[in-house]
Amino acid sequence: xxxxxxxxxxxxxxxxxxxxxxxxxxxxxxxxxxxxxxxxxxxxxxxxxxxxxxxxxxxxxxxxxxxxxxxxxxxxxxxxxxxxxxxxxxxxxxxxxxxxxxxxxxxxxxxxxxxxxxxxxxxxxxxxxxxxxxxxxxxxxxxxxxxxxxxxxxxxxxxxxxxxxxxxxxxxxxxxxxxxxxxxxxxxxxxxxxxxxxxxxxxxxxxxxxxxxxxxxxxxxxxxxxxxxxxxx
Amino acid sequence: xxxxxxxxxxxxxxxxxxxxxxxxxxxxxxxxxxxxxxxxxxxxxxxxxxxxxxxxxxxxxxxxxxxxxxxxxxxxxxxxxxxxxxxxxxxxxxxxxxxxxxxxxxxxxxxxxxxxxxxxxxxxxxxxxxxxxxxxxxxxxxxxxxxxxxxxxxxxxxxxxxxxxxxxxxxxxxxxxxxxxxxxxxxxxxxxxxxxxxxxxxxxxxxxxxxxxxxxxxxxxxxxxxxxxxxxxxxxxxxxxxxxxxxxxxxxxxxxxxxxxxxxxxxxxxxxxxxxxxxxxxxxxxxxxxxxxxxxxxxxxxxxxxxxxxxxxxxxxxxxxxxxxxxxxxxxxxxxxxxxxxxxxxxxxxxxxxxxxxxxxxxxxxxxxxxxxxxxxxxxxxxxxxxxxxxxxxxxxxxxxxxxxxxxxxxxxxxxxxx
Numbered sequence: 001x002x003x004x005x006x007x008x009x010x011x012x013x014x015x016x017x018x019x020x021x022x023x024x025x026x027x028x029x030x031x032x033x034x035x036x037x038x039x040x041x042x043x044x045x046x047x048x049x050x051x052x053x054x055x056x057x058x059x060x061x062x063x064x065x066x067x068x069x070x071x072x073x074x075x076x077x078x079x080x081x082x083x084x085x086x087x088x089x090x091x092x093x094x095x096x097x098x099x100x101x102x103x104x105x106x107x108x109x110x111x112x113x114x115x116x117x118x119x120x121x122x123x124x125x126x127x128x129x130x131x132x133x134x135x136x137x138x139x140x141x142x143x144x145x146x147x148x149x150x151x152x153x154x155x156x157x158x159x160x161x162x163x164x165x166x167x168x169x170x171x172x173x174x175x176x177x178x179x180x181x182x183x184x185x186x187x188x189x190x191x192x193x194x195x196x197x198x199x200x201x202x203x204x205x206x207x208x209x210x211x212x213x214x215x216x217x218x219x220x221x222x223x224x225x226x227x228x229x230x231x232x233x
Numbered sequence: 234x235x236x237x238x239x240x241x242x243x244x245x246x247x248x249x250x251x252x253x254x255x256x257x258x259x260x261x262x263x264x265x266x267x268x269x270x271x272x273x274x275x276x277x278x279x280x281x282x283x284x285x286x287x288x289x290x291x292x293x294x295x296x297x298x299x300x301x302x303x304x305x306x307x308x309x310x311x312x313x314x315x316x317x318x319x320x321x322x323x324x325x326x327x328x329x330x331x332x333x334x335x336x337x338x339x340x341x342x343x344x345x346x347x348x349x350x351x352x353x354x355x356x357x358x359x360x361x362x363x364x365x366x367x368x369x370x371x372x373x374x375x376x377x378x379x380x381x382x383x384x385x386x387x388x389x390x391x392x393x394x395x396x397x398x399x400x401x402x403x404x405x406x407x408x409x410x411x412x413x414x415x416x417x418x419x420x421x422x423x424x425x426x427x428x429x430x431x432x433x434x435x436x437x438x439x440x441x442x443x444x445x446x447x448x449x450x451x452x453x454x455x456x457x458x459x460x461x462x463x464x465x466x467x468x469x470x471x472x473x474x475x476x477x478x479x480x481x482x483x484x485x486x487x488x489x490x491x492x493x494x495x496x497x498x499x500x501x502x503x504x505x506x507x508x509x510x511x512x513x514x515x516x517x518x519x520x521x522x523x524x525x526x527x528x529x530x531x532x533x534x535x536x537x538x539x540x541x542x543x544x545x546x547x548x549x550x551x552x553x554x555x556x557x558x559x560x561x562x563x564x565x566x567x568x569x570x571x572x573x574x575x576x577x578x579x580x581x582x583x584x585x586x587x588x589x590x591x592x593x594x595x596x597x598x599x600x601x602x603x604x605x606x607x608x609x610x611x612x613x614x615x616x617x618x619x620x621x622x623x624x625x626x627x628x629x630x631x632x633x634x635x636x637x638x639x640x641x642x643x644x645x646x647x648x649x650x651x652x
Contacts, residue, residue: 049646052557054557054644054645054646054649055646074556074562074641075561075562075563078556078559078560078561078562079559079561081556081557081558081559082558082559082560083559087557087558089649093550093553093554093557093649094554095551095554095555097245097249106555106558107558107559109238110555110558110559110560110561110564111559115237115238154558158558158559
């Protein structure tokens, strides 16, 4: 599903150049649930941004679902993001003047889905994350866990190939963290490919595979026994 | 364009900070208001001046004789001469593109005393000997009876058309006018019609106190022979009398043995030139109105542009999220541009409405206090309003352009990083 070969990325900081990713090779099959771990500055967020086409790599190959991702114009990138990827952010990033339902419907709007169908689909996804009754509420009226569930519903609404989660539990207490992870596991059980960036060990162990990043290289890549979040909820 | 969701968003954004939106809108509103009011005031002035010109055919010159100032062909300087009736035909033959040539003779005017009597009534009026065509050059409304015709000319009938002013002075209120006789310098003329003129200037009263009689009868009754006092010459609409007048005057010089360079022997007044001068004044006024209005509007537009920049700044993160979810840069640009145009047009319309109300107020004030000199019916045409809307549309586009550009420069990754 995801194939990365010899990926390099450096940032210019004034006259200095900061080499963040120093040749990453990484493959993820369809249906995998991968945790990307590393301390801050290890390059894990940069990697996720490149995977999410929010940022371009300096060199190396990136193939997503058989499509080589390179030389993207902003228009093309927006198209691919909409078609291939769903994002879940640490700070939820819901649009705060839109209701939960409208937030979930947003990616469908960009796919030019008709209004009625959009609403139906969005409601369906809200139902899946257990927030059907909250559809008309604004983000400010929801709790942190609920917001993240809306964000996940939004990410799933466009039926992406890959779900990218950047510290999805970073702003949540452990109980709601487990609820969110439970949801992510269930989505993964349905066969969706998910990449989770985290620095929390317990969250990482709820995935099926852990990739350790340190100073811009992968130092460890192992399959693990998944811990189900259900038992903590 | 007619996308319900997009319009909902525009309204959401603009109503999210109502106070700011109204303040921003005020700049544009004020600019277009001033533009409209200035243009209307200019139009009112123009209408006032135009009314002074009355219905007179403006492509017209008047020409009369004076005494020569140069000796020529054995004739001394200081010689006086008169136009003759056959000069008219000579002008027709030699100068193209003329519409009317009316030779005229006149009694009264500056030296007029009590020259008209009717029973015990006496009055001093301008009496003109004219051809029927004069009604096209110096328009008047015939209120009863008829105007002169060519049979009157041919048969030298002693008939007269009198103005409303003459009628009210020489006749009792309910006396029958048509068919009655008036005595002009001792000669009886039958009244066959009355007229009324429409102009509004200082001569308004004077203009109603004229008497028109056939040119030929006039010449005979008052002993003018073949003489012509002066002429009113009108050119066809396509050509200007100002260009033709030289050849007309030249032709007259030739026929009356006037030195070709004697510029003072023949006097003339070029109405068209005067009219054009006034026209260019109107043009200048309009230009100033547009300049001032657009300058004020410009500062309003800069205000809109500024606010849109702030809106974009405030929404940086939101734009980032939308981009991450797959919104096209073009769509974001369109959104910002439409917000800007919408805001400009709405506030511009408000300005137009206020301007129209003010114009309406001035008009009803003018109606209630009676006519004011040189200011009549200030108004703006539909053309001007749609022109103003056009200006608004373009300025909205311009105002939104920089903000829209800066919105699509927002890279999603940077937008999402701002916590």
